[in-house]
Amino acid sequence: MTGLRERKKRQTRQLISDIATGLFLDRGFDRVTIAEIAEAAEVSVNTVYNYFPSKEDLFFDREPELIARSSALVRERQPGQSAADALLAQLRKDLDERTVHVGMTEGYARFMECVRESPALLARMWVMQARVVQGLTETLREEAGATPDDPAPEVVATQLVGVNNTIFRTVSMGVAEGVGTDEISRRARRKLEAFVALLSDEVLNYATRPAG
Incomplete structure (x- = not known):
């Protein structure tokens, strides 16, 4: 059984990914910053990088x-x-x-x-x-x-x-x-x-x- 901590980590990762995808599709990849993604997801920039080492990893999350x-x-x-x-x-x-x-x-x-x-x-x-x-x-x-x-x-x-x-x-x-x-x-x-x-x-x- 997956623990609560692990489930929350997966949910946070998915939230960041979904928000980033929406911003990328709306404005274009090069026009969106990690800081903007973090602000929209209500997490820190470091949190985004903890889950996705680069902006390209965010776009190609699969x-x-x-x-x-x-x-x-x-x-x-x-x-x-x-x-x-x-x-x-x-x-x-x-x-x-x-x-x-x-x-x-x-x-x-x-x-x-x-x-x-x-x-x-x-x-x-x-x-x-x-x-x-x-x-x-x-x-x-x-x-x-x-x-x-x-x-x-x-x-x-x-x-x-x-x-x-x-x-x-x-x-x-x-x-x-x-x-x-x-x-x-x-x-x-x-x-x-x-x-x-x-x-x-x-x-x-x-x-x-x-x-x-």
């Missing part, structure tokens, strides 16, 4: 979850399923269900507009993508039993994360253009299947979990 997601999907794959099977199946599901993971939820257009307006956030997105590849590489190396000098896990991870990034960009562009969600999903699915058709069998079958 970064740890995002970075861990691909690795978790691979670890939880079913018998007979490869790493690619697990990740691609989830990507298709995200497109069908219009989830936040592919940027198809209400308010995401403004979120991405904030990112495009800020060099700091664009740089952070590149760092996040690199961290996803690094985490997935380590997971694939463990799951496939690859040696430390085997380049295959990194090559496979880079290609699979690249598929996801391509689909995310496709959705983001459609949202920015004001295209309807059905058409965005159709475009994304078409591009996804074209991308998958170009992946090698080695990538598609890498780290297949033994059946039975």
Whole structure:
């Protein structure tokens, strides 16, 4: 059971995050200061930094979850399923269900507009993508039993994360253009299947979990 102290810490963190997000979306990331966020949340500046080491951490408050997601999907794959099977199946599901993971939820257009307006956030997105590849590489190396000098896990991870990034960009562009969600999903699915058709069998079958 979670203690009262821990629950209060989570509530404070969520409050700060929610207020910061509202300010960022309203005024733009670069126009909001940590001091303004602290004042609006009725906490000290030090308290904000205790929960979020940087302003970018406030904007991308779900970064740890995002970075861990691909690795978790691979670890939880079913018998007979490869790493690619697990990740691609989830990507298709995200497109069908219009989830936040592919940027198809209400308010995401403004979120991405904030990112495009800020060099700091664009740089952070590149760092996040690199961290996803690094985490997935380590997971694939463990799951496939690859040696430390085997380049295959990194090559496979880079290609699979690249598929996801391509689909995310496709959705983001459609949202920015004001295209309807059905058409965005159709475009994304078409591009996804074209991308998958170009992946090698080695990538598609890498780290297949033994059946039975």
